[in-house]
Amino acid sequence: MRPVKNIKIKYHQEPSPPMNRPQKFLEAFAAMLKHSHYGYILDHFARIGTKCARCAVACPVHEATGRPEDIPCYRSELLLRVYRRHFTLEGRLQARIFGAPPLSDEDIDTMAEAFYRCTACRRCNFECPMGIDHGMITHLGRHILSEIGVVPKALHVSVREQLAGKTGNTSAIPLPALLDTLSFLEEELREQFNKEIKFPVDVEGAEYVFFAPVSDYLLEPDTLMGQAAVFFATGDSWTIGTGNYDGINYGLFYNDRFLEDIIKRELAEVRRLKGKKILIGECGHASRAAKVFVPAYGGEDAPPVINIIEYTCQAMESGKVRLRPDVIKERVTYHDPCNIARSGWIVDQPRKILRSFIKDFVEMEPHGCNNYCCGGGSGTVSVDEIRAFRTSIGGAKKAEQLRATGAQYVVAPCANCKKQLREVIEDHKLDMEVIGLHDLVLKAIAL
Amino acid sequence: MDALIEFGRGPLFRFAVAIALLGISRHAILSVIGFIRLRARVGDKRLAYGAIALNTLRRLNPLKYLVSSRWYYTVLSVAFHVGLILVPIFYLGHIRLWRSGLGFGWPALPGPVADVLSLITIVSAMLLLAARAWWKESRAISKAQDWLLPPLIAIAFLSGYLLAHPAQNPFDFSITMFVHVWVGDLLLLITPFTKIVHCTLLPFSQLVAEMAWRMVPGAGRDAVKTLGKEGQAI
Ligand code: SF4
Numbered sequence: 001m002r003p004v005k006n007i008k009i010k011y012h013q014e015p016s017p018p019m020n021r022p023q024k025f026l027e028a029f030a031a032m033l034k035h036s037h038y039g040y041i042l043d044h045f046a047r048i049g050t051k052c053a054r055c056a057v058a059c060p061v062h063e064a065t066g067r068p069e070d071i072p073c074y075r076s077e078l079l080l081r082v083y084r085r086h087f088t089l090e091g092r093l094q095a096r097i098f099g100a101p102p103l104s105d106e107d108i109d110t111m112a113e114a115f116y117r118c119t120a121c122r123r124c125n126f127e128c129p130m131g132i133d134h135g136m137i138t139h140l141g142r143h144i145l146s147e148i149g150v151v152p153k154a155l156h157v158s159v160r161e162q163l164a165g166k167t168g169n170t171s172a173i174p175l176p177a178l179l180d181t182l183s184f185l186e187e188e189l190r191e192q193f194n195k196e197i198k199f200p201v202d203v204e205g206a207e208y209v210f211f212a213p214v215s216d217y218l219l220e221p222d223t224l225m226g227q228a229a230v231f232f233a234t235g236d237s238w239t240i241g242t243g244n245y246d247g248i249n250y251g252l253f254y255n256d257r258f259l260e261d262i263i264k265r266e267l268a269e270v271r272r273l274k275g276k277k278i279l280i281g282e283c284g285h286a287s288r289a290a291k292v293f294v295p296a297y298g299g300e301d302a303p304p305v306i307n308i309i310e311y312t313c314q315a316m317e318s319g320k321v322r323l324r325p326d327v328i329k330e331r332v333t334y335h336d337p338c339n340i341a342r343s344g345w346i347v348d349q350p351r352k353i354l355r356s357f358i359k360d361f362v363e364m365e366p367h368g369c370n371n372y373c374c375g376g377g378s379g380t381v382s383v384d385e386i387r388a389f390r391t392s393i394g395g396a397k398k399a400e401q402l403r404a405t406g407a408q409y410v411v412a413p414c415a416n417c418k419k420q421l422r423e424v425i426e427d428h429k430l431d432m433e434v435i436g437l438h439d440l441v442l443k444a445i446a447l
Numbered sequence: 448m449d450a451l452i453e454f455g456r457g458p459l460f461r462f463a464v465a466i467a468l469l470g471i472s473r474h475a476i477l478s479v480i481g482f483i484r485l486r487a488r489v490g491d492k493r494l495a496y497g498a499i500a501l502n503t504l505r506r507l508n509p510l511k512y513l514v515s516s517r518w519y520y521t522v523l524s525v526a527f528h529v530g531l532i533l534v535p536i537f538y539l540g541h542i543r544l545w546r547s548g549l550g551f552g553w554p555a556l557p558g559p560v561a562d563v564l565s566l567i568t569i570v571s572a573m574l575l576l577a578a579r580a581w582w583k584e585s586r587a588i589s590k591a592q593d594w595l596l597p598p599l600i601a602i603a604f605l606s607g608y609l610l611a612h613p614a615q616n617p618f619d620f621s622i623t624m625f626v627h628v629w630v631g632d633l634l635l636l637i638t639p640f641t642k643i644v645h646c647t648l649l650p651f652s653q654l655v656a657e658m659a660w661r662m663v664p665g666a667g668r669d670a671v672k673t674l675g676k677e678g679q680a681i
Contacts (some may be wrong), residue, residue, distance in 0.1 A: 005634040027674060028674060031669075031670035031673040032666070032667075032670050032672075034669075035663065035665075035666040035667075035669040035670045035672070035673065036662070036666035036670065037485050037488065037489055037658060037661055037662065037663050037666070040481045040482070040484075040485045040655070040658065041655055041658060041659045043477075043481070044648060044651065044652070044655040046647075046654075047474070047642075047644055047648060048642070048644070048645045048648045048649065048652065049642065050642050050645060051585070051588045051589055051590065051593045051642070052520065052524070052585070053517075053582060053585040053588055054512070054515070054517050054520065057515060057516050057517055062584075068583060068584060068586075068587030068588070069587075071584050071587060071588055073565050073570075073588050074587060074588045077588065090640065091490060105646060123679070124537075125656075127515065128510075129506065129512060129648075130649065130652055131506060131652030131653055131656045132656075133656065133659045136659040136660065143667075144645065147670070147671070147674070147676075156681075159681060160681045163681055164680070164681050181574075198450040236538075255667065256662060256666060256667035257667025257668050257670075257671060258665060258681070259662075259667075260662070260664065260665070260668070263510060274573050292491075292660055295491040295663070296489065296490035296491040296492065296661065296662045297490055297664050298490075298663065311588070311672070393671075443670050
């Protein structure tokens with residue numbers, strides 16, 4: 001790939017009132033090391049790096065720009081250096097003897113840019129022989145920055161609305177509007193299938209409490225109708241809770257305390273409804289956040305978490321859902337959202353579903369666990385100010401992959417990937433359409 | 448010179464070995480203790496130890512890294528490490544020294560094998576250094592120790608090889624021995640404080656990576672309390 005001209009990104013809010021940022025940064029870092037698990041991890045990562053630069057070949061951002069600053073190890077070193085210099089005995093001694101400069105204001109700016117250029121896709125993780133998780137370092141770097149007020153406005157505003165706003169969700173959809181949308185969708189389904197397919201609301205004791213990425217209620221009616229159609233076919237009990245209907249968890253992208261609060265709100269809703277399982281809709285980060293952090297924050301009796309693709313795949317394999325193979329004639333490809341694919345959790349299931357009814361299914365190379373990020377991962381997709389960066393740098397590799405497939409549809413089972421890929425397609429002038437997995441299921445399901 | 452060599456082979460060597468062993472043991476022990484303590488604090492304590500062990504072995508398998516555009520780096524790195532690990536421990540001359548100090552020894556590598564491994568380590572160390580200088584990515588992230596360690600290791604091995612083959616040695620024997628002993632001691636002394644420590648930390652890497660996302664419940668909020676920022680609006 002030819003290097004793309006770099007675009008500098010500057011989009012975060014500054015601390016208000018102004019403060020001594022380096023000092024505050026170090027205080028926040030120290031507080032996190034004291035209370036969290038990060039000290040143990042950083043201590044290992046700070047000592048083990050051999051600076052082999054293998055990670056450089058894995059990172060789509062570096063591949064696009066070719067800038068040394070975009071090498072995962074280079075980026076991680078920004079934070080590891082602060083850790084060594086200020087929080088280890090050797091580092092403090094070395095600084096005394098050799099006079100290493102302390103953390104500066106400029107360092108903070110460098111980190112702020114670096115940690116939001118990284119999409120925390122964790123692809124580089126596979127390439128590091130030492131096992132350094134650069135995505136985690138990005139995550140921690142963002143957390144500390146956010147504690148001194150350096151955070152993208154888009155993420156901040158969404159989380160504030162979700163945790164402290166009137167609507168309690170990131171798209172600020174009031175409950176009456178949600179209920180209207182649901183009855184509209186039920187009407188649509190009635191017209192399409194001539195059947196009473198419901199979006200159950202506040203059903204106590206349901207097997208599945210459903211959390212879609214809330215923006216789906218505004219933007220992805222077909223995805224939602226496809227999911228409702230699957231439940232109609234299986235007959236399982238499911239419900240949407242009126243107390244909390246948003247699966248999005250932007251805490252995962254910048255601050256652990258919000259990550260925890262959002263998970264606890266999800267758990268509270270499931271407990272209020274006496275539901276048995278948490279079911280997350282088509283959304284990568286919402287699924288990973290729930291899968292990984294419900295057990296972390298939910299105590300011993302935390303409910304199991306499953307993703308809608310897992311559910312539909314099981315339903316199809318058990319014969320409860322039938323998909324007609326003659327409906328979709330176009331060429332289809334599948335984009336793996338990093339947050340559900342990197343760990344290998346959801347890689348085979350969507351392919352089983354798609355291959356069962358799509359004749360012309362093609363893969364991007366590489367795909368699955370080793371996929372390339374859409375370029376809008378870790379919440380950067382919601383930062384509109386950096387669209388040019390996201391599509392021409394972060395998404396450059398993805399655009400190349402998409403073009404090579406010659407597909408008409410790219411299936412992206414994730415609200416964030418959908419938005420980003422639509423912008424990538426538009427900006428790279430590709431001739432294809434982004435679609436949800438359940439949008440295709442909706443077209444093909446036999447009821 | 449002889450006195451310096453004797454000092455290097457005697458007290459300094461023993462001191463260097465003690466520092467290296469204590470240093471790397473400290474890292475290994477802290478890795479285990481740190482893990483046990485952390486596991487008690489994290490919310491999600493389920494750990495698939497078998498999978499972690501398997502993953503550790505998988506990550507150590509160099510073949511895994513051959514399917515990458517940097518395959519030649521992998522080849523060089525493996526070539527470098529084989530001699531680096533085997534020769535200092537299994538070279539006959541070294542075992543004799545150990546035997547005289549410890550009272551026991553172990554089987555040695557055949558001389559020609561040790562020679563070939565040493566030469567491979569020397570050449571690959573220099574090629575790794577050249578690769579570091581050549582690739583702008585490696586250059587950009589390199590620190591002083593990344594530049595200094597490969598030549599130091601190459602010098603230790605080259606001087607050792609020349610000592611084993613006096614007929615090929617263009618230098619004075621004592622100087623060669625001095626360089627070999629003192630560079631060897633220096634490498635042992637810096638082991639716990641440089642990236643060489645990955646020799647002991649690497650087996651823990653997958654365990655650490657597994658813990659990387661194991662949050663401690665309430666950590667974020669407790670940190671905010673420590674910072675005196677409780678109750679602040681989001
Ligand atoms: S996590 Fe992804 S974007 Fe970030 S450094 Fe690694 S490969 Fe690059």
